[in-house]
Amino acid sequence: MKKIELLSGDEALARGAYEAGLKFAASYPGTPATEILEYLAKFDEIDAQWSVNEKVAYEVALGASIAGVRSIYSSKHVGINVAGDPLMTSAYTGVGGGFVAVTADDPQLQSSQNEQDNRLIAKFSKLPMLEPSSPAEAYKMAKEAFDLSEKFDTPVIIRLTTRVAHTKENVETGDRTEIENKPFTPNAQKYVMVPGHAYKKHIALEAKLAELQKSAQQSELNTMQINDKSLGIIADGAAYLYAKEVFPDASFLKLGFVYPFPDETIKKFAKEVKELYVIEEQEPFIEEHVRQLGIDVKAKDISYRIGELSPALVKEIVEGKIKTEKPSTARKPVLCPGCSHRSVFYALKKLKAVVAGDIGCYTLGALKPLEALHTTVCMGASVTIMESLSKNLGHDKVVGVIGDSTFVHSGITGLVNAAYNQAKGLLIILDNSNTAMTGSQPNPATGVNAKGKPTKKLILKEICKAAGADIVETMDAFDKNLQNKIKELMSKDALCVLIARFPCRMIDRSRQSPPVFNKDKCIVCGACLQVDCPAIYKNADGKITLDAFLCVGCNVCVSACKVDALHRAQ
Amino acid sequence: MSDKVINILFCGTGGQGILTAAEIVSLAAVYDGYHTKKSEVHGMAQRGGSVESHVRYGKIVYSPLIEEGGADFLVSFHKGEHDRMKYYLSKDGVDLFADFEDAEKKVQNKKFINTYMLGALSKYLDINRESWLKALEAGFKGKFVEENRKVFLEAAAKG
Numbered sequence: 199m200k201k202i203e204l205l206s207g208d209e210a211l212a213r214g215a216y217e218a219g220l221k222f223a224a225s226y227p228g229t230p231a232t233e234i235l236e237y238l239a240k241f242d243e244i245d246a247q248w249s250v251n252e253k254v255a256y257e258v259a260l261g262a263s264i265a266g267v268r269s270i271y272s273s274k275h276v277g278i279n280v281a282g283d284p285l286m287t288s289a290y291t292g293v294g295g296g297f298v299a300v301t302a303d304d305p306q307l308q309s310s311q312n313e314q315d316n317r318l319i320a321k322f323s324k325l326p327m328l329e330p331s332s333p334a335e336a337y338k339m340a341k342e343a344f345d346l347s348e349k350f351d352t353p354v355i356i357r358l359t360t361r362v363a364h365t366k367e368n369v370e371t372g373d374r375t376e377i378e379n380k381p382f383t384p385n386a387q388k389y390v391m392v393p394g395h396a397y398k399k400h401i402a403l404e405a406k407l408a409e410l411q412k413s414a415q416q417s418e419l420n421t422m423q424i425n426d427k428s429l430g431i432i433a434d435g436a437a438y439l440y441a442k443e444v445f446p447d448a449s450f451l452k453l454g455f456v457y458p459f460p461d462e463t464i465k466k467f468a469k470e471v472k473e474l475y476v477i478e479e480q481e482p483f484i485e486e487h488v489r490q491l492g493i494d495v496k497a498k499d500i501s502y503r504i505g506e507l508s509p510a511l512v513k514e515i516v517e518g519k520i521k522t523e524k525p526s527t528a529r530k531p532v533l534c535p536g537c538s539h540r541s542v543f544y545a546l547k548k549l550k551a552v553v554a555g556d557i558g559c560y561t562l563g564a565l566k567p568l569e570a571l572h573t574t575v576c577m578g579a580s581v582t583i584m585e586s587l588s589k590n591l592g593h594d595k596v597v598g599v600i601g602d603s604t605f606v607h608s609g610i611t612g613l614v615n616a617a618y619n620q621a622k623g624l625l626i627i628l629d630n631s632n633t634a635m636t637g638s639q640p641n642p643a644t645g646v647n648a649k650g651k652p653t654k655k656l657i658l659k660e661i662c663k664a665a666g667a668d669i670v671e672t673m674d675a676f677d678k679n680l681q682n683k684i685k686e687l688m689s690k691d692a693l694c695v696l697i698a699r700f701p702c703r704m705i706d707r708s709r710q711s712p713p714v715f716n717k718d719k720c721i722v723c724g725a726c727l728q729v730d731c732p733a734i735y736k737n738a739d740g741k742i743t744l745d746a747f748l749c750v751g752c753n754v755c756v757s758a759c760k761v762d763a764l765h766r767a768q
Numbered sequence: 769m770s771d772k773v774i775n776i777l778f779c780g781t782g783g784q785g786i787l788t789a790a791e792i793v794s795l796a797a798v799y800d801g802y803h804t805k806k807s808e809v810h811g812m813a814q815r816g817g818s819v820e821s822h823v824r825y826g827k828i829v830y831s832p833l834i835e836e837g838g839a840d841f842l843v844s845f846h847k848g849e850h851d852r853m854k855y856y857l858s859k860d861g862v863d864l865f866a867d868f869e870d871a872e873k874k875v876q877n878k879k880f881i882n883t884y885m886l887g888a889l890s891k892y893l894d895i896n897r898e899s900w901l902k903a904l905e906a907g908f909k910g911k912f913v914e915e916n917r918k919v920f921l922e923a924a925a926k927g
Contacts, residue, residue, distance in 0.1 A: 204791075204804065232810075361807060366794060366806040443830040446830075528818040531782075531817035637810065
């Protein structure tokens with residue numbers, strides 16, 4: 199039954215995949231891709247899982263395809279790096295049932311550690327790529343991607359960006375079509391990538407790319423609109439929409455099947471128009487290729503490779519301008535009132551520890567005024583960087599900090615490495631039993647799966663011991679002795695893990711009474727502001743205010759107060 | 769239906785119900801048959817940071833983003849964010865900040881301030897009452913239907 203729904207790019211893509219007979223889905227949470235798996239997990243027809251990391255997700259999803267069912271992998275852009283190993287070789291093996299890999303890129307780093315442009319992954323891996331510019335297109339392309347995958351025996355990448363993934367639009371949805379499983383027959387030449395087999399597969403892959411290019415040239419996903427011929431624009435993704443908004447009368451070649459490049463279509467379009475522009479976000483992916491074809495084209499200044507585009511910036515590009523960076527005036531994000539990470543960071547700050555951090559809400563501990571986290575590179579890098587900082591700076595000065603989900607993602611291997619290589623020092627696992635930053639997903643340490651059903655629970659304490667930690671202790675993150683415990687473990691000549699445990703406030707909404715604030719005693723020294731809690735702030739009148747609506751009664755500010763103006767409620 | 773695209777910018781801070789409000793007006797526009805786009809950012813920003821949602825609807829909408837100086841309506845839930853985002857408002861645009869100040873005084877339960885703001889906004893938009901009420905119910909996932917309806921209609925009837 200046809201129905202009009204308001205869907206985000208993530209949801210629309212997932213809906214299209216569902217209707218295309220999808221039976222398996224795997225992902226690791228990451229903005230802006232998270233909602234794809236969340237949407238798919240609702241359907242009984244789909245075996246959907248949060249995998250422990252993206253490499254695992256990609257392999258499990260590829261395995262489902264080899265078994266013969268339609269399967270999907272999804273992650274944010276940097277997740278593709280983690281999945282890079284199986285992804286590269288899956289271009290050689292090809293697929294059984296249709297297999298689609300979704301990358302959701304984050305130009306402007308709304309919630310990411312870098313701005314990599316994963317269109318380059320298509321060229322690097324030799325996999326075809328589709329790129330919708332809106333949710334309605336994402337819905338359509340998801341269906342098309344499965345057909346392409348099976349027709350050409352290849353994984354197909356769909357690339358979203360934040361402005362596609364998190365834009366909602368009217369989408370006309372329909373019913374699911376059941377697809378018969380492909381039979382599995384052992385085929386070592388196809389699925390066993392030893393050098394001899396892989397060499398032959400590489401030869402076949404180059405031929406396949408040539409066929410895919412023909413398909414791209416005929417594809418309805420690449421559309422030519424000839425209007426005013428004095429200005430011709432080649433564009434993809436959200437950049438197409440910005441250009442169309444600013445230059446509604448221009449001629450357009452809109453690329454939706456972006457790789458392999460539809461060379462003949464590009465040449466034909468270039469001949470039709472007088473002045474040719476490429477309008478694309480981030481890297482000069484299309485621009486460089488059009489130049490390689492020997493076509494004279496105008497494109498953006500290097501300065502526009504940084505950040506996302508907008509209609510105003512597209513106008514500037516065509517005017518030949520250079521981008522001027524404006525400092526952001528947005529409020530800084532902050533840990534929730536009562537967040538258990540705050541008490542840990544406040545203790546670490548007082549201990550003046552050098553802290554190797556990781557990816558999650560707790561990365562916010564790096565910002566002023568806490569400033570108690572000193573490195574963040576990628577998922578799992580707290581444990582490994584802690585190992586090296588400890589060895590070089592002294593293990594009594596260094597602490598690693600990682601969340602429970604991130605520890606399972608790729609912290610365990612680092613801990614095994616630290617033990618094996620005889621490192622000493624302290625790793626704190628901030629165990630709030632939640633993957634919080636991406637909007638509260640379960641993980642192996644929570645004992646709940648993607649469908650919300652109970653499952654085997656990973657015991658952090660035991661896996662840390664098994665990995666080779668000498669001392670593993672667990673403590674309530676709000677325990678009064680937390681700071682002393684951290685200090686004690688830092689001074690041990692051993693590899694230590696402290697599991698600082700308290701449920702995430704996004705899940706456990708229970709609250710205690712706010713502290714009693716004696717305004718007369720307050721000298722506005724600002725010590726309580728150093729804990730960086732949204733519930734305690736300096737008012738316009740210069741006085742300190744405790745916001746009872748926001749406060750959940752964690753009392754970290756009480757421990758910060760030096761003049762006895764704040765007390766625990768009795 | 770005119771070719772004019774209506775641009776509504778919502779802004780404030782995390783946890784104020786801004787994204788829900790933007791969802792409801794978008795749903796109402798969809799129910800009324802408009803092509804609608806709503807764009808916002810999830811993830812880190814929701815941790816008490818700035819939240820903004822761009823809603824555009826009309827016969828056909830291309831860009832998901834409103835341009836600076838292009839918003840027909842600015843619906844803000846926070847003084848600081850209002851002042852910061854005001855440059856998005858077009859010359860003839862409507863600033864609903866006075867309605868927010870009203871809402872803070874009149875609405876007893878802070879949870880319903882976003883509903884009040886939708887009621888205030890509804891006075892200016894060419895969207896049917898039935899679509900609004902249907903969207904309210906869908907947007908709040910069937911919770912507090914009567915309370916929301918009451919607050920909405922009260923704000924919509926005012927002035």
